[in-house]
Amino acid sequence: MPYIIAFVLFAAFTANVVIGAVGDAPPVNNVVEALIMFGAAIAFSVGILRSEAREQSKQESNTKNQ
DSSP states (O other), X not given: OHHHHHHHHHHXXXXXXXXXXXXXXXXXXXXXXXHHHHHHHHHHXXXXXXXXXXXXXXXXXXXXXX
């Protein structure tokens, strides 16, 4: 789920940049752009940490079963 959130936020950022490049001005200002990218980075980091925790618990489980 965190990866989906990160992807959606990054897609929103990309759409904002493309719209700003094609049109006169982007729909959101620089502060909102930074917050969108910050949210995407946080969501991606949470996804990475969850994946690592899941892998570590899986390895511990395999070690205990042997």
